[in-house]
Amino acid sequence: MSNSLGNITTIAKRELSAYFASPVAYVFIVIFLLLTGFFTFMVGGFFERNEANLVSFFLWHPWLYLFLVPAVGMRVWSEERRQGTIELLMTMPITPWQAIMGKFLASWAFLALALALTFPVVMTVKYLGNPDLGVVAGGYIGSFLLAGAYLAITCLTSALTRNQVIAFIISVVVCLFLILAGWPPVTNILTKALPDNRWIVELVSAFSVMTHFEDFQRGVVDSRHLLFFLSVIGFSLFSTSVVLRGLRS
Amino acid sequence: MIKVENLTKTFGPKVAVNDVSFTVARGEVLGFLGPNGAGKSTTMRMVTGFLPPTAGRVTIGTHDMLEDPVPAKRLIGYLPESAPCYSDMTVHGFLSFAAEIRGLRGDAIKTAVHRAVEMCFLENVLHQSVDTLSKGYRHRTCFAQSIIHDPEILVMDEPTDGLDPNQKHEIRQLIKRMGEKKAIIFSTHILEEVEAVCSRAIIIDRGTVVANGTPQELKRKAPNAGAILLRVNGVAAEAVTGKLRAVDGAERVQLVKDENGTVTARVFPKSSSNGEFSKAVGAAAQGWRVEELHIEEGKLDEYFRSITASDTAKK
Numbered sequence: 087m088s089n090s091l092g093n094i095t096t097i098a099k100r101e102l103s104a105y106f107a108s109p110v111a112y113v114f115i116v117i118f119l120l121l122t123g124f125f126t127f128m129v130g131g132f133f134e135r136n137e138a139n140l141v142s143f144f145l146w147h148p149w150l151y152l153f154l155v156p157a158v159g160m161r162v163w164s165e166e167r168r169q170g171t172i173e174l175l176m177t178m179p180i181t182p183w184q185a186i187m188g189k190f191l192a193s194w195a196f197l198a199l200a201l202a203l204t205f206p207v208v209m210t211v212k213y214l215g216n217p218d219l220g221v222v223a224g225g226y227i228g229s230f231l232l233a234g235a236y237l238a239i240t241c242l243t244s245a246l247t248r249n250q251v252i253a254f255i256i257s258v259v260v261c262l263f264l265i266l267a268g269w270p271p272v273t274n275i276l277t278k279a280l281p282d283n284r285w286i287v288e289l290v291s292a293f294s295v296m297t298h299f300e301d302f303q304r305g306v307v308d309s310r311h312l313l314f315f316l317s318v319i320g321f322s323l324f325s326t327s328v329v330l331r332g333l334r335s
Numbered sequence: 336m337i338k339v340e341n342l343t344k345t346f347g348p349k350v351a352v353n354d355v356s357f358t359v360a361r362g363e364v365l366g367f368l369g370p371n372g373a374g375k376s377t378t379m380r381m382v383t384g385f386l387p388p389t390a391g392r393v394t395i396g397t398h399d400m401l402e403d404p405v406p407a408k409r410l411i412g413y414l415p416e417s418a419p420c421y422s423d424m425t426v427h428g429f430l431s432f433a434a435e436i437r438g439l440r441g442d443a444i445k446t447a448v449h450r451a452v453e454m455c456f457l458e459n460v461l462h463q464s465v466d467t468l469s470k471g472y473r474h475r476t477c478f479a480q481s482i483i484h485d486p487e488i489l490v491m492d493e494p495t496d497g498l499d500p501n502q503k504h505e506i507r508q509l510i511k512r513m514g515e516k517k518a519i520i521f522s523t524h525i526l527e528e529v530e531a532v533c534s535r536a537i538i539i540d541r542g543t544v545v546a547n548g549t550p551q552e553l554k555r556k557a558p559n560a561g562a563i564l565l566r567v568n569g570v571a572a573e574a575v576t577g578k579l580r581a582v583d584g585a586e587r588v589q590l591v592k593d594e595n596g597t598v599t600a601r602v603f604p605k606s607s608s609n610g611e612f613s614k615a616v617g618a619a620a621q622g623w624r625v626e627e628l629h630i631e632e633g634k635l636d637e638y639f640r641s642i643t644a645s646d647t648a649k650k
Contacts, residue, residue: 092438
């Protein structure tokens with residue numbers, strides 16, 4: 087087993103170094119930080135709220151990630167396919183699953199790094215008031231899982247095509263659906279359209295990341311929500327392995 | 336070391352590889368020949384475990400490639416057709432990664448990278464990004480990757496493709512040297528390469544093996560092998576062919592060229608060529624101004640063309 091961990095680490099290290107080999111990683115981090123700052127303080131009205139919490143910060147994460155996470159993950163498999171290096175990777179003495187995990191974890195770690203660099207927001211709110219750090223931690227955990235779910239979906243779409251742009255667009259569409267299914271304006275329409283069938287609305291919104299991200303923002307780490315994000319990740323990565331196997335036959 | 340049994344691969348209705356079997360032992364260099372699209376790459380991809388076969392079996396060492404892929408893959412070094420490399424890495428980074436994924440750790444990585452870099456003449460570009468390399472260097476970088484763990488088995492898909500003549504020579508020497516201790520399969524279009532490097536060659540056409548033997552054996556099967564080529568000056572073509580046809584043991588005579596008074600003709604013996612026949616031809620040529628007279632040993636490319644290429648050449 088230590089061997090399989092070693093293989094995953096080797097793959098992950100290579101992936102991470104690939105991010106930082108070009109300016110893309112730095113550009114991404116800067117854009118992410120600028121946008122979170124802009125949305126939190128300008129659009130979200132952080133100061134006008136006059137509350138010592140990060141609601142206006144986490145509120146925007148599903149929307150920010152909608153574009154930024156596919157941008158990070160789109161190259162994961164499509165680039166391997168385009169360059170033909172997938173043939174090298176798949177003839178190395180590792181299992182496909184180790185390659186999938188290594189690549190996913192590397193990109194997830196990269197997103198975690200970007201997320202961690204938002205710490206000045208926490209320091210600001212800490213300086214200005216007396217926030218509940220448990221709630222803040224819950225928000226961060228939720229945001230991290232949300233990014234992981236989007237990323238796993240992007241890994242899947244990336245394995246489907248050798249074109250990064252197509253991978254990006256498909257992932258944005260899928261992730262957008264996962265947002266909209268539980269976004270109040272949409273659920274309101276559904277409720278009005280199906281007044282007698284509330285269960286349909288609930289079923290649809292149960293698939294949304296919004297529904298599951300909400301509790302995290304309030305500092306509640308519910309196992310059901312945890313399970314939701316982890317199953318989206320698990321399902322997407324499993325599908326990735328199916329797609330990759332299909333490519334080779 | 337490598338045992339391939341009844342390997343078949345179909346892509347939808349198209350049969351890419353059909354019932355291919357062969358073995359490669361340690362110390363053997365197997366040349367894989369065939370026209371484009373004959374199934375060479377597909378076969379190699381199945382041998383290296385990239386593609387699962389539709390039917391048949393690949394055994395590497397003692398490991399079945401389908402049932403026990405990881406230990407089987409550990410024994411193989413593979414150079415794919417287009418020599419892919421991670422272009423966002425430096426040569427050093429790429430080779431270190433290859434060494435690490437092959438299970439080497441710590442100082443062993445450094446030693447392995449150093450060794451491969453030296454063997455493939457990559458010192459000058461060691462810290463250059465793969466992106467910026469010329470095709471020859473890229474190719475050698477991928478080649479270095481395939482030998483980084485000093486594998487017992489090497490599978491190389493057109494290892495000299497896109498190299499300049501000097502580099503081709505270097506790589507051939509390298510393959511030949513390594514072939515003494517390893518089991519090597521490589522594919523090529525260049526037939527002289529087969530004669531220079533291989534201990535055995537397989538010709539594959541439309542997915543099936545059509546010939547398997549040492550380069551000498553294959554050459555002997557060439558249509559012109561054993562014929563006697565005669566070039567004389569100052570004699571009419573009819574006179575030459577007429578006299579040659581009368582030679583004892585001659586099956587047929589082919590007029591190759593008749594130009595500026597120089598006639599080139601080829602005499603095919605009935606049975607396999609021997610000294611007496613060539614003496615008889617020599618005797619027939621007595622009195623002519625002979626510019627050239629020799630027994631043709633046959634060319635690999637003639638044989639290759641006679642059994643592959645066109646649909647008219649059926650075996």
